[in-house]
Amino acid sequence: xxxxxxxxxxxxxxxxxxxxxxxxxxxxxxxxANTQACAVDxxxxxxxxxxxxxxxxxxxxxxxxxxxxxxxxxxxxxxxYFYPDLPKGYQISQMELPIVEHGKLEISLEDGTxxxxxxxxxxxxxxxxKSLHEDFQGMTGIDLNRAxxxxxxxxxxxxxxxxxxxxxxxxxxxxxxxxxGISDGNMQEGSFRCDANVSVRxxxxxxxxxxxxxxxxxxxxxxxxxINIEVERxxxxxxxxxxxxxxTRLYDANKDETRSMRSKEEAxxxxxxxxxxxxxxEITAExxxxxxxxxxxxxxxxxxxxxxxxxLSEYDADILTNSRELADYFxxxxxxxxxxxxxxNWVIGELSAMxxxxxxxxxxxxxxxxxxxxxxxxxxxxxxSGKIAKEVFEAMWQGEGDADTIIDNxxxxxxxxTGAIEKxxxxxxAANPQQFDQLKGGKDKLMGFFVGQVMKAMGGKANPxxxxxxxxxxxx
Amino acid sequence: MHTKSxxxxxxxxxxxxxxxxELTRSSLARIKQYDIQLNSFITVAEAPALAQARQADxxxxxxxxxxxxxxxxxxxxxxxxxxxxxxxASKMLDNFISPYNATVVQKYNDAGAVMIGKTNMDExxxxxxxxxxxxxxVKNPWDLEAVPGGSSGxxxxxxxxxxxxxxxxxxxxxxxxxxxxxxxxxxxxxxxxRVSRYGMxxxxxxxxxxxxxxxxxxxxxMMLNAMAGFDPKDSTSIEKDVPDYTASLNNDIKGLKIGxxxxxxxxxxxxDVAAKIEQxxxxxxxxxxxxxxxxxxxxxxxxxVYYVVAPAECSTNLSRFDxxxxxxRCEDPEDLEDLYKxxxxxxxxxxxxxxxxxxxxxxSAGYYDAYYLKxxxxxRLISEDFKQxxxxxxxxxGPTAPSTAFKIGxxxxxxxxxxxxxxxxxxxxxxxxxxxxVPAGFSNSLPVGLQIIGNYFDEARLLNVAHQYQNxxxxxxxxxxxxx
Numbered sequence: 001x002x003x004x005x006x007x008x009x010x011x012x013x014x015x016x017x018x019x020x021x022x023x024x025x026x027x028x029x030x031x032x033a034n035t036q037a038c039a040v041d042x043x044x045x046x047x048x049x050x051x052x053x054x055x056x057x058x059x060x061x062x063x064x065x066x067x068x069x070x071x072x073x074x075x076x077x078x079x080x081y082f083y084p085d086l087p088k089g090y091q092i093s094q095m096e097l098p099i100v101e102h103g104k105l106e107i108s109l110e111d112g113t114x115x116x117x118x119x120x121x122x123x124x125x126x127x128x129x130k131s132l133h134e135d136f137q138g139m140t141g142i143d144l145n146r147a148x149x150x151x152x153x154x155x156x157x158x159x160x161x162x163x164x165x166x167x168x169x170x171x172x173x174x175x176x177x178x179x180x181g182i183s184d185g186n187m188q189e190g191s192f193r194c195d196a197n198v199s200v201r202x203x204x205x206x207x208x209x210x211x212x213x214x215x216x217x218x219x220x221x222x223x224x225x226x227i228n229i230e231v232e233r234x235x236x237x238x239x240x241x242x243x244x245x246x247x248t249r250l251y252d253a254n255k256d257e258t259r260s261m262r263s264k265e266e267a268x269x270x271x272x273x274x275x276x277x278x279x280x281x282e283i284t285a286e287x288x289x290x291x292x293x294x295x296x297x298x299x300x301x302x303x304x305x306x307x308x309x310x311x312l313s314e315y316d317a318d319i320l321t322n323s324r325e326l327a328d329y330f331x332x333x334x335x336x337x338x339x340x341x342x343x344x345n346w347v348i349g350e351l352s353a354m355x356x357x358x359x360x361x362x363x364x365x366x367x368x369x370x371x372x373x374x375x376x377x378x379x380x381x382x383x384x385s386g387k388i389a390k391e392v393f394e395a396m397w398q399g400e401g402d403a404d405t406i407i408d409n410x411x412x413x414x415x416x417x418t419g420a421i422e423k424x425x426x427x428x429x430a431a432n433p434q435q436f437d438q439l440k441g442g443k444d445k446l447m448g449f450f451v452g453q454v455m456k457a458m459g460g461k462a463n464p465x466x467x468x469x470x471x472x473x474x475x476x
Numbered sequence: 477m478h479t480k481s482x483x484x485x486x487x488x489x490x491x492x493x494x495x496x497x498e499l500t501r502s503s504l505a506r507i508k509q510y511d512i513q514l515n516s517f518i519t520v521a522e523a524p525a526l527a528q529a530r531q532a533d534x535x536x537x538x539x540x541x542x543x544x545x546x547x548x549x550x551x552x553x554x555x556x557x558x559x560x561x562x563x564x565a566s567k568m569l570d571n572f573i574s575p576y577n578a579t580v581v582q583k584y585n586d587a588g589a590v591m592i593g594k595t596n597m598d599e600x601x602x603x604x605x606x607x608x609x610x611x612x613x614v615k616n617p618w619d620l621e622a623v624p625g626g627s628s629g630x631x632x633x634x635x636x637x638x639x640x641x642x643x644x645x646x647x648x649x650x651x652x653x654x655x656x657x658x659x660x661x662x663x664x665x666x667x668x669x670r671v672s673r674y675g676m677x678x679x680x681x682x683x684x685x686x687x688x689x690x691x692x693x694x695x696x697x698m699m700l701n702a703m704a705g706f707d708p709k710d711s712t713s714i715e716k717d718v719p720d721y722t723a724s725l726n727n728d729i730k731g732l733k734i735g736x737x738x739x740x741x742x743x744x745x746x747x748d749v750a751a752k753i754e755q756x757x758x759x760x761x762x763x764x765x766x767x768x769x770x771x772x773x774x775x776x777x778x779x780x781v782y783y784v785v786a787p788a789e790c791s792t793n794l795s796r797f798d799x800x801x802x803x804x805r806c807e808d809p810e811d812l813e814d815l816y817k818x819x820x821x822x823x824x825x826x827x828x829x830x831x832x833x834x835x836x837x838x839x840s841a842g843y844y845d846a847y848y849l850k851x852x853x854x855x856r857l858i859s860e861d862f863k864q865x866x867x868x869x870x871x872x873x874g875p876t877a878p879s880t881a882f883k884i885g886x887x888x889x890x891x892x893x894x895x896x897x898x899x900x901x902x903x904x905x906x907x908x909x910x911x912x913x914v915p916a917g918f919s920n921s922l923p924v925g926l927q928i929i930g931n932y933f934d935e936a937r938l939l940n941v942a943h944q945y946q947n948x949x950x951x952x953x954x955x956x957x958x959x960x
Binding site: 039042043044045046047048049050051078080082084087088089090140142269271272273276277278279 | 555556562564569572574575576578673674675676677678680681682708709710711712788789791792794795796797798800801802812816836839840841844848
């Protein structure tokens with residue numbers, strides 16, 4: 001039987017506020033345990049939450065960016081459960097009336113086609129603390145620094161049909177929240193993580209199969225692995241005549257397997273109800289407009305502009321707008337060098353390859369936009385050839401200085417002195433009379449041979465255009 | 477000194493008739509002498525109180541004193557006090573010392589008042605008799621075998637016995653007004669949002685409101701002046717100017733329209749209490765007030781609605797008491813589940829556990845719509861009744877409680893009968909309205925309280941109306957035998 005996979009994602013993204021969602025304590029990552037938890041975060045008797053206005057602005061930005069409805073009235077609710085790292089015994093979240101609803105996000109698939117993924121809702125909530133199970137002699141340590149950190153939970157429709165689509169969606173969302181400046185998207189620190197609802201059904205069937213929820217996946221690679229493994233598991237069960245149980249499962253990256261955490265029967269009753277300590281969040285149309293004015297250029301708009309302003313291909317524009325930092329880098333290089341296509345080629349080609357190879361982010365690239373633009377200017381003014389440029393780039397990457405310094409130090413300046421080139425050319429013609437006759441006789445392929453010989457003799461520094469020009473003269 | 481009103485004491489301090497330290501020592505001495513009988517204090521903060529008193533004396537000497545500077549007051553043990561135990565009358569918090577002050581406490585400190593101690597109460601403010609306290613029942617100074625009412629029973633008893641001139645209280649369903657009535661003192665529950673809830677240990681967040689209890693409307697007004705106001709730390713507190721509540725006390729009330737809801741004078745009301753309330757109404761007529769009969773048709777729903785909403789909110793408010801970070805933790809827990817079950821099972825008393833169970837049930841999947849949601853809808857109907865009434869009248873009057881103080885143990889085995897002792901006070905909490913209780917005579921030597929309910933933010937009028945009555949009566953000046 002042919003099976004179809006159905007996936008919906010719940011992405012938790014940490015909002016990049018300085019203070020917590022309901023208290024003034026800092027959200028900075030990595031502080032000593034329990035040093036960034038104030039009375040409110042600790043859930044002391046008598047304390048009350050006060051909403052950080054910045055999170056509302058961030059949620060509005062997000063809502064506008066995914067073309068969603070920003071709710072004129074949304075309500076915080078208590079999600080009740082006991083856990084040692086949940087100080088109040090409830091998490092303040094949103095249930096019935098979330099701040100953002102009915103959005104969408106377009107993703108590009110590998111074959112170049114587009115697909116729109118629906119976003120059911122996005123709601124604000126507070127994060128819990130952390131339970132530390134090691135180093136406490138069989139006891140559990142609690143660190144409440146993270147308690148009260150603002151999260152935006154983004155829930156998609158079950159619109160994805162493969163692990164690859166899920167990854168594409170997650171990447172697109174990751175790029176978007178960073179574009180908007182509402183999250184640092186740091187996955188190692190848990191600022192961007194997701195749960196995946198996965199089910200399979202016979203191809204053509206309308207009803208969804210029974211789903212499993214895969215918890216807390218914190219990398220793009222794991223999303224793909226976890227989903228694929230879960231899909232295989234479910235298909236195996238169904239093909240053996242069994243039934244998939246609705247349950248929450250955990251992906252174990254070390255063992256590369258998913259395993260059951262709790263079934264539907266064991267599912268908790270969270271007893272959601274509106275939090276009486278907080279007023280409903282009211283958002284006016286004016287407020288939304290004010291936030292709209294502050295929206296940065298979003299990936300789609302930027303891409304369209306890159307195509308029309310820089311005459312880039314859709315493919316190039318897509319890659320360059322993948323992240324705001326990469327797009328800014330490209331525009332900086334293009335503006336300084338005045339060479340858009342060349343800039344795009346170098347940013348997508350050599351630069352991206354090196355960044356990938358060394359696992360570096362564009363923000364810490366050893367070759368800055370200024371340096372790359374400086375080198376492109378030297379290509380443009382014929383100081384170096386494209387081939388030599390690769391050597392210069394390599395040297396810049398190794399920290400040997402800017403392009404001009406390297407060109408001077410290594411004597412890489414291109415030779416455009418016609419006399420010098422002609423002298424070498426004459427010597428080569430003299431040494432290869434037979435080939436020269438053949439070329440004259442119309443064997444055009446030999447043109448490359450002569451140009452190559454000249455370049456070789458001149459250490460690659462001859463201006464290729466001039467060599468060609470001189471050859472043509474010799475043949476005339 | 478103990479026979480003087482707060483206003484008189486404040487004047488005495490300003491005139492240097494006595495110092496705050498002398499006044500504070502006198503109050504401490506009375507507590508030492510009488511509280512063995514009453515059990516109205518959980519913690520007496522002698523050393524910090526004397527330190528505050530000396531500070532107050534310095535302020536008085538420098539002429540920078542305010543109306544409350546140097547006045548000893550008691551804080552209900554539900555308000556967090558930095559450095560002084562805050563138990564909420566529960567074993568759960570028997571060892572809890574707050575690292576911060578509640579906004580109310582801070583405001584009184586800033587006003588120069590002397591915090592003499594923390595008063596007894598029903599555990600987590602859940603009760604109408606002060607019998608659910610981990611620290612034992614409080615006795616009514618008018619009859620040591622009777623309850624003082626609750627939950628602010630300690631505050632009511634210590635003010636009635638003139639151990640302190642004034643105390644704070646909190647009122648979720650009548651917890652200021654009912655004990656004020658049963659102990660023969662004056663108490664006000666302001667409009668929801670008028671006083672900050674920050675640092676006041678939550679029972680039912682949408683109903684809880686802090687207020688003041690004192691010997692008279694004037695003293696209560698002075699207390700309210702210091703405690704009212706917007707607090708950025710409490711999202712439900714309201715940003716609205718606070719008037720000087722003493723400024724309008726002497727306003728003429730001629731032409732005042734008093735509404736008497738027929739539902740507050742029906743079955744269940746003690747006949748003698750009814751008679752005393754009617755006499756009080758007669759006094760108001762003499763003062764020129766006009767009496768209008770009104771109806772609050774949804775009154776009978778108040779108690780059932782309250783006993784869904786309040787337990788629902790308390791069931792989650794009290795989740796933080798889990799034995800993990802502070803408060804009571806059971807001995808040698810086997811695992812996490814055992815830690816939770818025994819810490820909470822051993823740390824909470826029976827009434828608290830009953831309400832957590834009721835509330836958990838009311839919020840459970842499948843029951844939420846039938847209970848919590850329904851209760852919230854009915855709550856709106858109850859508010860609507862008042863809204864319509866206040867289109868016709870300025871204030872609403874009736875009895876505060878259906879009877880005078882009952883005997884200790886009389887109702888403690890019957891929660892339903894106990895819950896009905898708040899039948900006339902609960903609706904104002906559900907609607908968020910301000911309400912007062914004012915002494916209006918005695919029935920079989922026990923005090924009767926007249927309840928005055930006002931429109932939103934109409935505390936100044938309530939206090940004015942109460943003060944005018946107290947100008948022509950002396951019920952509020954009576955001191956229980958044995959405490960003179």
